[in-house]
Amino acid sequence: MTRTTEHSEPLPAEPSASTTLLRFATAGSVDDGKSTLVGRLLHDSKSVLADQLEAVERASAHRGQDTPDLALLTDGLRAEREQGITIDVAYRYFATPRRRFILADTPGHVQYTRNMVTGASTAELTVILVDARNGVVEQTRRHAAIAALLRVPHVVLAVNKMDLAEYRESVFAAIAGEFTAYATELGIPEVTAIPISALAGDNVVEPSAHMDWYGGPTVLEHLETVPVSHDLAHCHARLPVQYVIRPQTAEHPDYRGYAGQIAAGGFRVGDPVTVLPSGRTTRLAGIDLLGRPVDAAWTPQSVTLLLEDDIDVSRGDLIVPSADAPATTQDLEATVCHVADQPLGVGQRVLLKHGTRTVKAIVEDIPSRLSLDDLSPHPRPGRLAANDIGRVRLRTAEPLPADEYADSRRTGSFILIDPHDGTTLTAGMVGASLAARPAPEAADEDGWDF
Amino acid sequence: MTTTVPTAEGGEGVADGPYALSHLDALESEAVHILREVAGEFERPVILFSGGKDSIVMLHLALKAFAPAAVPFSLLHVDTGHNFPEVLAYRDRAVQRHGLRLHVASVQEYIDRGVLKERPDGTRNPLQTVPLTEKIREERFDAVFGGGRRDEEKARAKERVFSLRDEFSQWDPRRQRPELWNLYNGRHSPGEHVRVFPLSNWTELDVWQYIAREDIELPAIYYAHEREVFARSGMWLTAGDWGGPKEGETVQKRRVRYRTVGDMSCTGAVDSDADTIGKVIAEIAASRLTERGATRADDKLSEAAMEDRKREGYF
Numbered sequence: 001m002t003r004t005t006e007h008s009e010p011l012p013a014e015p016s017a018s019t020t021l022l023r024f025a026t027a028g029s030v031d032d033g034k035s036t037l038v039g040r041l042l043h044d045s046k047s048v049l050a051d052q053l054e055a056v057e058r059a060s061a062h063r064g065q066d067t068p069d070l071a072l073l074t075d076g077l078r079a080e081r082e083q084g085i086t087i088d089v090a091y092r093y094f095a096t097p098r099r100r101f102i103l104a105d106t107p108g109h110v111q112y113t114r115n116m117v118t119g120a121s122t123a124e125l126t127v128i129l130v131d132a133r134n135g136v137v138e139q140t141r142r143h144a145a146i147a148a149l150l151r152v153p154h155v156v157l158a159v160n161k162m163d164l165a166e167y168r169e170s171v172f173a174a175i176a177g178e179f180t181a182y183a184t185e186l187g188i189p190e191v192t193a194i195p196i197s198a199l200a201g202d203n204v205v206e207p208s209a210h211m212d213w214y215g216g217p218t219v220l221e222h223l224e225t226v227p228v229s230h231d232l233a234h235c236h237a238r239l240p241v242q243y244v245i246r247p248q249t250a251e252h253p254d255y256r257g258y259a260g261q262i263a264a265g266g267f268r269v270g271d272p273v274t275v276l277p278s279g280r281t282t283r284l285a286g287i288d289l290l291g292r293p294v295d296a297a298w299t300p301q302s303v304t305l306l307l308e309d310d311i312d313v314s315r316g317d318l319i320v321p322s323a324d325a326p327a328t329t330q331d332l333e334a335t336v337c338h339v340a341d342q343p344l345g346v347g348q349r350v351l352l353k354h355g356t357r358t359v360k361a362i363v364e365d366i367p368s369r370l371s372l373d374d375l376s377p378h379p380r381p382g383r384l385a386a387n388d389i390g391r392v393r394l395r396t397a398e399p400l401p402a403d404e405y406a407d408s409r410r411t412g413s414f415i416l417i418d419p420h421d422g423t424t425l426t427a428g429m430v431g432a433s434l435a436a437r438p439a440p441e442a443a444d445e446d447g448w449d450f
Numbered sequence: 451m452t453t454t455v456p457t458a459e460g461g462e463g464v465a466d467g468p469y470a471l472s473h474l475d476a477l478e479s480e481a482v483h484i485l486r487e488v489a490g491e492f493e494r495p496v497i498l499f500s501g502g503k504d505s506i507v508m509l510h511l512a513l514k515a516f517a518p519a520a521v522p523f524s525l526l527h528v529d530t531g532h533n534f535p536e537v538l539a540y541r542d543r544a545v546q547r548h549g550l551r552l553h554v555a556s557v558q559e560y561i562d563r564g565v566l567k568e569r570p571d572g573t574r575n576p577l578q579t580v581p582l583t584e585k586i587r588e589e590r591f592d593a594v595f596g597g598g599r600r601d602e603e604k605a606r607a608k609e610r611v612f613s614l615r616d617e618f619s620q621w622d623p624r625r626q627r628p629e630l631w632n633l634y635n636g637r638h639s640p641g642e643h644v645r646v647f648p649l650s651n652w653t654e655l656d657v658w659q660y661i662a663r664e665d666i667e668l669p670a671i672y673y674a675h676e677r678e679v680f681a682r683s684g685m686w687l688t689a690g691d692w693g694g695p696k697e698g699e700t701v702q703k704r705r706v707r708y709r710t711v712g713d714m715s716c717t718g719a720v721d722s723d724a725d726t727i728g729k730v731i732a733e734i735a736a737s738r739l740t741e742r743g744a745t746r747a748d749d750k751l752s753e754a755a756m757e758d759r760k761r762e763g764y765f
Contacts, residue, residue, distance in 0.1 A: 018472035050738040088626065090607045091600050093653045100473040102651055118628040229470035242486040247519035255518060261483040261632070266469070290482065291517035298469050302482035302515070315490045339628045353633050356490065415633045422614075422637025424627040 019095070020228050025104040025119035025152070027143040028129030033160045037129060037198040037219075038092065038105055044205035045220065047094035089115045098224045113146065113372065113387040114339040117427055120150040121413070124228055127156045127219070128179075132165040132195070135175045141182060142372045148186035149335060149375065149389065149429070151409060154226050155183060156192045158219060163197040167210040186375070194219055230264075230299055236326065236403060237265030238411045239319040240355030245304055257288060257304035258313050263355065263410035264403075265321075266298030267305065272322040275313050276401040281322050282309040299410075316357035318401045318411070326411070328399035334414070334428040335370070335405075336392045338384040344392075344416070344426055345383040351417040352396060352428075360397040361416070367391045384426075392428070404431035474660055481508075481648035482515040483632060484611060488593045488646055489515075489522050491636045495593035495646075496553065496586075499525040499544075501537035502711035503668055504597030504649055506544075507657055510666050511648060513548065523595070524551040528582045530574040530713040531558030532692040537711055540669040553589060555581035572693045573716045583619035586643055593636065595646050601653040602740075611650045617641035654709075655734055662727045674707045674725040685718025709734075 028034035042048050092103040104119030106112070120126055126147045130140050147155050157179050165171040176193035183191045194203055195214055202208035205220045217225070245257040267273075271284045286306035287297050297303045305319055313319070320326065338344050344363060352361040368377035369390040377391065384390045405412030416426035471479065488495050497512065499505045512521045527541060545552045557577050560566040566577050586594060600607045610626050612634045627635055636644055649657070661668065679686040679702065680695040687694050689701045692714050706719035707730070724730040 018474070020470050021473035021476040049740050051740055088608055088623070089628075090604075091651065092607065093601045093651070095653070095655070100653075100656070114628055118630055121630045122632070227467065227470075229467035232469055242483070243490045243516075245516055245519045249518075252518050259486050259515070261479060261486075288517075290478070290514040300476065300479055301471065302479040302486070339630075351637075353635065356487070410631060413631045413633065415630055415635060417635055417637055422635065422639065424630075424635045427628070427630045 019098060019100055021100045021102065022125065022223060022226065022228050023102045023104070023123050024125040024127065024223065025106055025116070025123040026127045026129070027106060027116055027119075027147070028127075028160075029131075029137070029139045032129040032131050033198045034129050037127070037158065037160065037196070037204065038103065040198045040201060040204045041103075041220065042092065042094055044201065045094050045096060089119050096220070096224055101223060113142075113389070114337060114427075116143065116146050117150060117337040117339070120146060120152050121409075121427065123150075123152050125154040125156060125223070125226055126152045127158050129158045129160050130175060130179070132159050132161045132171055132175065136178045136182065138373055140179065141374060144179070144183050144186060144188065145372065145375045146389075148183070148188050149337075151406065154190055154192070155188050156194060156219065156222060157183075158198075159193065159195045160198050162195045162202060162208075162211065163200045167195075167202075167208070169211070169213040172214070192216070192222055194222065232266050232298055235265035235299070236324050236408060236411075237267050237271075237321050238263040238355075238403070238408065239267065239303070239305060240357070240411070241313055241315055241317045241319060242356050243315060244313070255306075256310070257306050258317075258319065259302070259304045260319075260356065261302045262297060262299040264299050264408045266296060267303075267319075267321075268296040273305075273307070273319050274322045274325045275311060276318045276320060276325060277328045277399045278312065278317070280309075280311045282307045282311055284308070316355070318355060318357075320401070326401045326403050328401045330396045330399050331364075332394045332396065332400070332402060332414075332428075332430055334392055334394065334430045335432075336384070336390060336416070336426045336428045338386060338388045338390070338426050340418070340423050340425045341386050342418070342423070342425075343383045343385050349419060350425060351419050352394065352400075352414050353417060354400050354402060354414040355411060357398075357400065358417070359400065360419070361394045363392060364395050365393040367393065392426075394428075402430045405429035406431055474656065474663060477652055477656055478511065478514075478660070480632075480651065481511045484634070484646060484648040485512050485515045485595075487634050488595070488636070492593040492644070494589070494591050495523045495595065496526045496589070496591045497521075497523050497595040498582075498597070499527050499541065499552075500597075500711060501527070501533075501541040501544075501669060502597065503657055503661065503672060504599065506540075506666060506668060507652075507660060508595060508597045508648055509544065509548075510664060520549060524553060526553045526555065526582075526585065526589075526591070526594070528578045528585075529554050529556045529558070530578060530715075531556065531561070532574055532690075532714040534669070534671055534688070534708075534711065534714060536669045536671050540667075553585060555585035557581055571715075574713045575716050578713075579619075586619065587617075587641075591643060592638065593644050593646050595648065597649055598647045599649050599652050599654070599657075600647075609647065609650070611647055612636055613645040613647065614638060615643050615645055619643070621645075654740075655731070658727070658731050658734060662731060669711065671708045671711065671719075673727075673730065674705055674722045676703055677706050677719065678702070679704050679706060679719060686720070687718055688714050690714060 026034055090105045092105055094101050104123055106115045106119035128143045159172050159175050172195040180191050195211055196203040198204055202210055203218045207218055239260045239262050241258045242260040245259050247255050269284050269287055273284055274281045285308040287294050288304040289297055346363055346366055348363045350361050351358050368379050369381035369388055370377055403411040412430045414428045415424055418425055557574055560581050598606055608623055610629050638644055678689045680689055680699045686706055689695055695701055707722040708719050710717055724733045
C-alpha cells in the first residue's frame with residue numbers, strides 16, 4: 001500500500017545502537033522434540049542458571065529419572081508436571097549480546113490450536129519442528145496453516161533429529177522442498193529451513209560438525225539476524241486513542257493529549273489527520289514521546305498526539321492520516337479462531353474489542369468452518385466449538401474503522417467477548433483468510449516515503 | 451530466567467533499520483500501553499508498591515505514561531511489619547514527591563487482632579495474602595498492578611498480563627483467558643478484580659538496565675554496604691527486632707546487597723562489592739543464580755510454592 005502524502009526528510013535513526021527484541025513462537029507435535037529444542041536454546045545460550053538446573057535435577061531424581069528432564073524447565077504448573085504435558089502457553093526469556101528474545105512456548109497438540117493462535121498473534125517468527133524420519137505430516141500442515149492465517153512474518157522449518165537420519169542432505173532437501181511448496185501455496189512469504197539435532201546440539205546454537213553440506217545459519221544465528229523493524233512505507237498509520245491526558249494544572253491549563261500506542265506506520269508533526277468514526281479532520285500540532293516532544297514517531301511507540309483544533313476525541317477513536325483513512329463499517333467478515341469452551345453460534349450477541357473500542361455485535365452468520373489441515377472450507381457448520389477456525393459475519397452496533405488483517409495485524413484484529421461473564425470467546429482477523437492478494441511490492445530505496 | 455548479556459548496552463547493535471526500537475524502548479512502550487489501558491477501562495485501579503525495584507520501575511513508567519498529568523492511580527503497600535527502614539523511608543518520599551495517595555494493608559495489625567498467627571518459621575510473606583485481599587475488597591479496587599515478571603518463577607511464566615481473580619482473589623491457572631495481540635480483556639463481575647502485570651515481559655537485567663538508563667533512585671539496600679547479618683538456610687538475613695538471630699545463629703558484619711526487597715524474615719542478602727549501578731549490572735549478568743533462587747526462602751518451600759500461594763490470592 002503506497003502512501004499518498006509526502007515528506008522530504010527521512011526520519012531520524014534510532015538514537016542509541018542497542019539490542020533489539022524479537023518475539024517468536026514454537027510449534028511442534030508432542031514427539032518432535034520441541035521441549036528439547038527450547039531447553040537447548042535456553043541451555044546453550046547460558047540462560048538456565050545453576051539453581052534452576054539444580055531444581056530440575058532434584059525433581060528428575062525424585063521421580064527416579066537418571067538424567068535431568070529439561071521439559072521440567074518449562075512445564076511450570078502442577079497439572080502439567082502430573083500429566084507430563086504442556087497445557088498452556090508459557091513465555092520464556094533469553095538473550096544474546098545482539099538481541100533479547102521472548103519465546104511463546106505453545107503446546108503442539110491439535111486440541112490446543114487456540115494456544116498456538118495466542119502465541120502466534122504477537123510473534124514475528126514461528127519455528128515449526130518436524131521429525132526428519134517422518135517428514136511433513138498432518139500436524140506440520142496445521143502449524144503452517146496457522147502461521148499463514150496469523151500472518152507471522154517469518155517462518156522457520158527446523159528439521160529435527162537429523163542424527164537419526166544419518167545427517168543426510170537428501171532427507172533434509174526433500175522435507176524442506178515439500179514444506180516450502182506447501183507454505184508458498186498458503187501465502188507464507190518466507191521460509192528458512194534448518195537441519196538440526198536438538199538432542200545432540202547440531203545447528204541450534206553451535207554449527208554442526210556433521211552436516212558440511214549445510215551452509216546456512218544455526219537456529220540462534222537466524223533468530224539474531226532476522227529483521228524486526230517494520231516496513232513503514234507499506235503501513236497505514238494508525239493510533240487507537242487509549243486515554244485523554246488533561247492535566248488541568250496551572251502549568252498546563254490547556255494541555256489536551258490523545259495517548260495511545262501507534263498500531264501501525266508512523267506519524268509526523270504537521271500531518272493532516274482524521275479522527276474516526278466522527279470523520280473530523282485537523283493537523284498534528286505535536287507528538288509527545290512519554291513526556292518528551294518529538295518530530296515523528298512510529299509503531300510500536302506509545303505516544304501522545306496533540307491536535308491543532310479542539311475537536312471531540314475520546315477513548316476508542318482512531319487517529320489516521322487524512323489521505324489514508326480506512327472505511328468504517330458495521331458489517332465485518334472475518335476469519336476467527338474460537339478460543340472458549342462454550343461454542344459460538346449464529347444469532348449470538350457478543351462484545352467486540354477492536355483497538356481500544358468495545359462495541360456490541362451480533363453473529364449474523366457462520367458461512368464456513370475451515371479444515372485445520374489446509375484451511376479448506378466446510379460450509380454452514382452452524383456453530384464453532386473450542387479450537388475451531390471458521391469464517392464469521394458480524395454486525396456491529398456502531399461503525400468500526402477496521403483494516404484488513406493482511407494490511408495491519410493490529411488494526412485488522414479483534415476479540416469477541418461474552419457480555420455476561422466476560423469470557424474471551426474468539427480471536428478475529430478481518431478480511432480474507434489466506435494470502436489471496438500478492439505480497440506488497442518491495443519498499444522504495446528511501447524506505448518510508450511520506 | 452535471567453540472562454547472560456555482558457554489558458548494559460549489550461555489545462554490538464543489530465542492523466535492523468532506523469525504525470526498530472531498542473529492546474528497552476519496546477518493553478517500555480508495551481508497559482505504558484498496559485498502564486493506559488487500565489486507566490481507560492477500570493474505575494478504581496491501584497498500584498501495589500513495595501518500595502522494591504520492580505514497583506519503583508512500575509511507578510516510574512506510570513509517571514511517564516500520563517505526563518504531564520498526574521498518575522491516575524493510588525498506591526497500596528502491604529506492610530509485613532518486618533520492612534527495611536530504608537525502604538519505608540523511600541516509600542514515603544515517593545508518595546510525597548509525586549503527590550500520591552497511599553493505602554497500607556498491615557500484617558502486624560492482623561496479628562495484633564488475633565486474625566493471623568505468626569508462623570513457627572517467622573516468615574511473614576505468606577501472611578500478606580489476607581490483608582491484601584481484604585484491602586482490595588474494602589476499597590473496591592478493580593485493577594491491581596503488580597510488578598511481577600514472568601522470568602521470576604515458572605508458575606509466573608504462565609500468568610497473563612491481565613489476570614482475572616475471583617471474589618476470593620484466587621488465581622486458576624487452568625481457566626485463564628487467552629491473550630491475543632495486545633487486546634487485553636478487562637471484563638470482570640462485581641467483586642472480581644484483575645491483577646495487571648505491566649512488567650510481565652521484563653527480565654531482572656532489563657529492569658536494572660532501565661533503572662540505569664532512566665537514572666532512577668533506589669533504596670540504598672540494593673547497593674553493597676556493610677550490614678549486620680547472620681546465616682540461615684544458606685542466606686544472609688539482616689539481624690533485627692523482627693526475630694533474628696535465634697539461638698545458635700551468630701551475627702557478623704559483612705559487605706552485602708539485596709537483589710530483591712521483601713519481608714526481612716525471608717529476604718536474603720548476597721555478598722557483594724557492587725556499590726554502583728554499573729557494578730550491579732555486571733554482577734547480575736555474571737551471576738549463576740536467579741534472583742529468587744539466591745534470595746528468597748519462601749519459594750524453596752516446595753516445587754509449587756509460588757503457584758500455590760498465587761492460587762490463594764498472593765501475587
